[in-house]
Amino acid sequence: MKWTRKHLLTIEELSAEEITMVLDTAASFKEVSTRTVKKAPALRGKTVVSLFMEPSTRTRVSFELAAKRLSADTLSITAQASSITKGETLKDTARNIEAMNTDFVILRHSTAGAPKFLAERLNASILNAGDGAHEHPTQALLDVFTIREKLGRVAGLNVTILGDILFSRVARSNIWALTKLGANVTLCGPTTLVPRVFEQMGVKVCYNLDEALKDADVINLLRIQHERQRKSLFPSIREYASLFGLNQERFKLTKPEVVIMHPGPINRGVEIASEIADCPRSVILEQVTNGLAVRMAALFLLNGVQGGGAVPAVEAAA
Amino acid sequence: MKWTRKHLLTIEELSAEEITMVLDTAASFKEVSTRTVKKAPALRGKTVVSLFMEPSTRTRVSFELAAKRLSADTLSITAQASSITKGETLKDTARNIEAMNTDFVILRHSTAGAPKFLAERLNASILNAGDGAHEHPTQALLDVFTIREKLGRVAGLNVTILGDILFSRVARSNIWALTKLGANVTLCGPTTLVPRVFEQMGVKVCYNLDEALKDADVINLLRIQHERQRKSLFPSIREYASLFGLNQERFKLTKPEVVIMHPGPINRGVEIASEIADCPRSVILEQVTNGLAVRMAALFLLNGVQGGGAVPAVEAAA
Amino acid sequence: MKWTRKHLLTIEELSAEEITMVLDTAASFKEVSTRTVKKAPALRGKTVVSLFMEPSTRTRVSFELAAKRLSADTLSITAQASSITKGETLKDTARNIEAMNTDFVILRHSTAGAPKFLAERLNASILNAGDGAHEHPTQALLDVFTIREKLGRVAGLNVTILGDILFSRVARSNIWALTKLGANVTLCGPTTLVPRVFEQMGVKVCYNLDEALKDADVINLLRIQHERQRKSLFPSIREYASLFGLNQERFKLTKPEVVIMHPGPINRGVEIASEIADCPRSVILEQVTNGLAVRMAALFLLNGVQGGGAVPAVEAAA
Numbered sequence: 025m026k027w028t029r030k031h032l033l034t035i036e037e038l039s040a041e042e043i044t045m046v047l048d049t050a051a052s053f054k055e056v057s058t059r060t061v062k063k064a065p066a067l068r069g070k071t072v073v074s075l076f077m078e079p080s081t082r083t084r085v086s087f088e089l090a091a092k093r094l095s096a097d098t099l100s101i102t103a104q105a106s107s108i109t110k111g112e113t114l115k116d117t118a119r120n121i122e123a124m125n126t127d128f129v130i131l132r133h134s135t136a137g138a139p140k141f142l143a144e145r146l147n148a149s150i151l152n153a154g155d156g157a158h159e160h161p162t163q164a165l166l167d168v169f170t171i172r173e174k175l176g177r178v179a180g181l182n183v184t185i186l187g188d189i190l191f192s193r194v195a196r197s198n199i200w201a202l203t204k205l206g207a208n209v210t211l212c213g214p215t216t217l218v219p220r221v222f223e224q225m226g227v228k229v230c231y232n233l234d235e236a237l238k239d240a241d242v243i244n245l246l247r248i249q250h251e252r253q254r255k256s257l258f259p260s261i262r263e264y265a266s267l268f269g270l271n272q273e274r275f276k277l278t279k280p281e282v283v284i285m286h287p288g289p290i291n292r293g294v295e296i297a298s299e300i301a302d303c304p305r306s307v308i309l310e311q312v313t314n315g316l317a318v319r320m321a322a323l324f325l326l327n328g329v330q331g332g333g334a335v336p337a338v339e340a341a342a
Numbered sequence: 343m344k345w346t347r348k349h350l351l352t353i354e355e356l357s358a359e360e361i362t363m364v365l366d367t368a369a370s371f372k373e374v375s376t377r378t379v380k381k382a383p384a385l386r387g388k389t390v391v392s393l394f395m396e397p398s399t400r401t402r403v404s405f406e407l408a409a410k411r412l413s414a415d416t417l418s419i420t421a422q423a424s425s426i427t428k429g430e431t432l433k434d435t436a437r438n439i440e441a442m443n444t445d446f447v448i449l450r451h452s453t454a455g456a457p458k459f460l461a462e463r464l465n466a467s468i469l470n471a472g473d474g475a476h477e478h479p480t481q482a483l484l485d486v487f488t489i490r491e492k493l494g495r496v497a498g499l500n501v502t503i504l505g506d507i508l509f510s511r512v513a514r515s516n517i518w519a520l521t522k523l524g525a526n527v528t529l530c531g532p533t534t535l536v537p538r539v540f541e542q543m544g545v546k547v548c549y550n551l552d553e554a555l556k557d558a559d560v561i562n563l564l565r566i567q568h569e570r571q572r573k574s575l576f577p578s579i580r581e582y583a584s585l586f587g588l589n590q591e592r593f594k595l596t597k598p599e600v601v602i603m604h605p606g607p608i609n610r611g612v613e614i615a616s617e618i619a620d621c622p623r624s625v626i627l628e629q630v631t632n633g634l635a636v637r638m639a640a641l642f643l644l645n646g647v648q649g650g651g652a653v654p655a656v657e658a659a660a
Numbered sequence: 661m662k663w664t665r666k667h668l669l670t671i672e673e674l675s676a677e678e679i680t681m682v683l684d685t686a687a688s689f690k691e692v693s694t695r696t697v698k699k700a701p702a703l704r705g706k707t708v709v710s711l712f713m714e715p716s717t718r719t720r721v722s723f724e725l726a727a728k729r730l731s732a733d734t735l736s737i738t739a740q741a742s743s744i745t746k747g748e749t750l751k752d753t754a755r756n757i758e759a760m761n762t763d764f765v766i767l768r769h770s771t772a773g774a775p776k777f778l779a780e781r782l783n784a785s786i787l788n789a790g791d792g793a794h795e796h797p798t799q800a801l802l803d804v805f806t807i808r809e810k811l812g813r814v815a816g817l818n819v820t821i822l823g824d825i826l827f828s829r830v831a832r833s834n835i836w837a838l839t840k841l842g843a844n845v846t847l848c849g850p851t852t853l854v855p856r857v858f859e860q861m862g863v864k865v866c867y868n869l870d871e872a873l874k875d876a877d878v879i880n881l882l883r884i885q886h887e888r889q890r891k892s893l894f895p896s897i898r899e900y901a902s903l904f905g906l907n908q909e910r911f912k913l914t915k916p917e918v919v920i921m922h923p924g925p926i927n928r929g930v931e932i933a934s935e936i937a938d939c940p941r942s943v944i945l946e947q948v949t950n951g952l953a954v955r956m957a958a959l960f961l962l963n964g965v966q967g968g969g970a971v972p973a974v975e976a977a978a
Contacts (some may be wrong), residue, residue, distance in 0.1 A: 068381065069379030069411075071410075097380075097410040099406060099410075101403065119627055120405075120627070123627040123631045125631065147624065187489060298523075
């Protein structure tokens with residue numbers, strides 16, 4: 025199979041084969057980051073611009089390190105610093121970035137569809153680093169990569185996603201990736217944050233936490249966005265922690281080999297007890313490590329389509 | 343001819359031959375940015391610091407990419423982040439930057455003459471990236487580069503600069519570059535923003551927009567700085583757009599082969615109608631592309647004087 | 661002797677031999693920064709993250725340039741931009757940075773002991789870039805490097821540290837370094853800022869400025885932190901300048917070959933008269949230059965322990 029996409033916009037549009045191809049490529053790049061010299065030449069002389077219109081350190085840093093380890097030139101533009109404050113539109117900003125012969129634009133934006141909007145108008149490859157409540161494809165790819173690495177497969181596994189799902193791009197991208205790869209997905213959380221309409225995506229919605237936990241092979245805990253105004257949706261952080269937080273009591277109900285995931289940053293004592301976040305079944309930090317490998321893989325595959333040459337991953341990483 | 347200047351401070355001090363030398367060098371560097379591997383080794387091991395005391399994404403990014411594509415190490419210091427907030431003077435900040443064996447300082451500053459002040463005190467090469475209402479030399483160089491590229495020459499062309507000229511460093515640098523290369527320059531805009539005193543620079547001042555447009559080979563539209571306090575100078579954005587904006591009606595009066603320029607970021611619907619900004623005669627995005635080439639050329643030429651060796655541009659770009 | 665430490669946390673824990681080894685290594689790296697191509701390959705493919713939870717341009721820039729000149733990939737994270745604002749703990753932030761296979765974390769933090777806290781929990785090498793009022797080891801190393809370079813030795817010299825010592829990590833690190841290398845240290849300043857308890861560190865506390873100046877071979881002037889709330893400690897900047905500022909009058913009392921130092925940024929006219937800061941006996945800018953060499957040396961030595969191979973400094977700099 026050959027990778028043919030120029031952009032990475034959504035998981036929804038990817039086939040199971042394409043997802044698997046990213047995971048396989050990421051596996052070969054993961055090794056690069058364990059070397060003494062963490063450097064592959066695949067993107068030498070390419071320009072990667074990260075355009076973050078919403079604050080995010082961890083995703084931006086992961087993408088930038090991925091680009092640097094592939095030997096690209098990188099530039100970071102954040103909303104506050106950019107011409108946006110002079111009233112320029114997203115399209116004009118992006119066209120200007122492209123006019124500097126930029127090869128890749130990594131976009132985070134509060135509006136769903138912003139990456140697609142750019143992909144339709146620019147020659148550069150666009151990578152969606154999170155668009156509104158829509159998708160966050162590299163997060164889902166790193167999540168399924170981590171599951172596959174830990175449990176050897178994704179198909180047939182029971183994956184419970186717990187928490188603030190209504191506005192979560194992480195949940196949406198994960199649901200697409202997991203169902204395409206054949207996992208059984210259960211969503212759980214307060215009724216206000218986990219509407220039944222998600223069942224249309226081929227997943228189970230369950231409001232009984234104990235039930236959602238007991239058969240799970242993987243539990244993916246989403247961050248409670250307590251910075252945002254959600255007063256009408258749940259009463260308090262303390263109440264959420266007591267009703268839906270993964271504490272030691274509930275952890276006893278889970279399978280002994282369950283894998284605990286979280287996209288970070290974690291709220292210790294809210295959605296997850298501190299000891300569980302740090303226990304051997306937690307793969308939270310491995311997710312971060314794998315995120316870098318997945319983003320290297322994404323840049324590498326898109327670069328091949330861009331005309332970066334048909335360098336196989338193994339050689340590129342040599 | 344040999345380039346002998348260590349700094350790029352103003353267009354005023356450059357001869358027509360020096361301007362042409364930058365343009366010729368830029369032409370060879372423009373090709374570098376179209377390669378798969380956009381990288382030339384000319385500034386390898388050199389340190390380029392951009393010191394921006396006024397916010398500017400596009401100019402800073404253009405300079406930094408230029409430096410990176412020439413293989414320099416780059417560092418960006420912006421006013422908010424710097425020791426300036428601890429009460430340090432510009433001179434002390436710059437001397438500290440230089441003490442780290444910095445080879446180039448790219449300075450944007452709100453005070454006219456700040457780059458010259460540094461050039462007289464530091465060993466590093468200074469590049470003026472805009473000083474108050476004084477000059478913005480690389481903007482003028484990329485503008486004349488773009489004109490020459492589009493129309494084959496600059497001498498003898500009619501160039502109309504339209505808009506907020508009074509406080510515009512872009513206008514000042516353009517007037518110097520265009521008149522030195524033999525163009526006929528007409529300034530147009532509200533009387534409050536285009537004082538007659540500019541006639542002393544060898545240009546025509548014209549308050550009749552239709553007249554200023556009809557014979558122009560090039561129209562350069564300056565940005566209306568509506569963020570700044572200009573209440574006493576013109577009544578409203580809407581009135582400016584109606585009286586001096588380049589709309590479809592007025593566009594019909596222009597020559598069929600007219601070239602439309604704008605230094606960006608554009609205010610769509612204010613100084614320029616959206617369709618004109620995007621029409622085939624608009625070279626606004628080519629200006630951005632050329633900006634990078636011109637800045638690579640400037641860094642390259644100054645580097646030769648600094649003792650970077652007599653590498654010819656063609657080899658350096660090899 | 662072989663360097664065996666993985667972290668650079670304090671001067672207190674270093675032996676005189678270890679300090680001398682950093683200085684000797686720095687001397688060989690200082691030469692690298694004077695070359696046309698200021699680049700050594702020692703850290704190629706290594707990732708250096710600077711995590712600055714307090715604002716500092718000069719120290720951050722010095723560390724980042726040091727890392728770049730050693731060919732490392734660098735990333736800068738500042739408090740405002742980081743996940744800290746989402747309530748993440750320092751430990752979680754650091755573990756996430758490390759999970760991206762980061763080799764070095766350069767930490768500035770307002771809490772004394774924060775670098776040690778990380779060093780006990782992470783695999784990456786930690787470099788303390790200033791922790792609260794505790795230590796700022798690279799500043800002390802560059803200070804003793806500068807003294808040794810200027811006067812040929814440190815042992816037996818009379819070094820007066822003047823100013824706001826109570827909360828100064830620069831003073832604490834300098835006292836450790838100077839006394840370990842055999843200098844005689846005198847502290848001077850207002851009684852409220854120079855408590856007698858410092859005598860326990862093996863130094864002399866003196867409230868008579870003339871006496872503190874007259875026998876000094878080196879005077880190290882600390883910055884008056886007038887941004888901070890110190891109203892109860894001294895009445896005004898003007899009074900400080902008049903009572904403890906190094907002015908021309910007092911300068912006449914000093915030895916003819918005295919060396920004047922300041923960690924910067926200087927307050928001209930407060931702790932030091934402008935002419936003295938710029939006079940031939942002032943080594944303030946040489947301190948900046950040497951800071952880069954010392955930080956290259958620190959990164960290089962820690963890298964050797966990390967498994968970066970046994971490349972000798974001379975070859976690494978080749």
